[in-house]
Amino acid sequence: MFGVPSSRVIKLALAAAALVSQAAFAVPVTFSGALTQSDPVFNRPFTATSLSTVGTAVAYDVYGFHVNAAGTYSAEATGFLSSTADTFLALYQGSFNRAAPLTNLLTYDDDSGTGALSLLSATLQAGTQYYLVFTSYTNGMYGEYNGRFNTVSGSGQVTLDGAAAVVPEPASLALTGVGLAGLMALRRRRKA
Numbered sequence: 001m002f003g004v005p006s007s008r009v010i011k012l013a014l015a016a017a018a019l020v021s022q023a024a025f026a027v028p029v030t031f032s033g034a035l036t037q038s039d040p041v042f043n044r045p046f047t048a049t050s051l052s053t054v055g056t057a058v059a060y061d062v063y064g065f066h067v068n069a070a071g072t073y074s075a076e077a078t079g080f081l082s083s084t085a086d087t088f089l090a091l092y093q094g095s096f097n098r099a100a101p102l103t104n105l106l107t108y109d110d111d112s113g114t115g116a117l118s119l120l121s122a123t124l125q126a127g128t129q130y131y132l133v134f135t136s137y138t139n140g141m142y143g144e145y146n147g148r149f150n151t152v153s154g155s156g157q158v159t160l161d162g163a164a165a166v167v168p169e170p171a172s173l174a175l176t177g178v179g180l181a182g183l184m185a186l187r188r189r190r191k192a
């Protein structure tokens with residue numbers, strides 16, 4: 001006979017329930033960085049078939065990511081320089097080549113977010129590599145920014161691939177503070 005204290009059984013059950021709930025609900029993934037004068041530049045798209053004539057050499061950052069289940073996902077710019085700053089997002093499937101900005105372009109957005117911030121959504125598949133390009137509307141716009149991926153439909157999860165400036169959105173503000181403090185400490189160390 002195995003005499004297992006009932007309190008331990010309850011604890012195990014609660015731990016298992018916590019694991020299940022973590023797996024069942026997608027967690028938004030935030031990212032942050034800065035567009036700088038030393039960033040590479042490209043001629044951003046204007047439409048799916050034409051290039052911008054005002055964003056001809058915009059600084060950009062690229063975020064490689066994948067999802068673990070098919071579904072609808074969104075990516076948005078949540079801040080850039082100031083409330084009037086004008087972001088642009090482009091989503092690529094398979095590969096991104098700054099010399100061919102219309103190749104593999106899945107979708108893009110200029111101003112669907114707050115103010116002139118960008119918000120795009122797309123149906124994505126598991127097992128496919130995607131690249132989110134964060135850039136600005138016109139040339140010469142530099143500054144720090146924040147962004148976020150969300151699962152719009154389905155229970156899939158976005159995972160960023162090897163991006164250094166990635167902070168999974170935590171469940172509490174306390175955790176956000178710790179994550180941002182850690183990120184800033186890391187950034188300070190790198191600059192030193």
Ligand SMILES: [Ca+2]
Binds near residue numbers: 087111
């Ligand atoms: Ca914009």
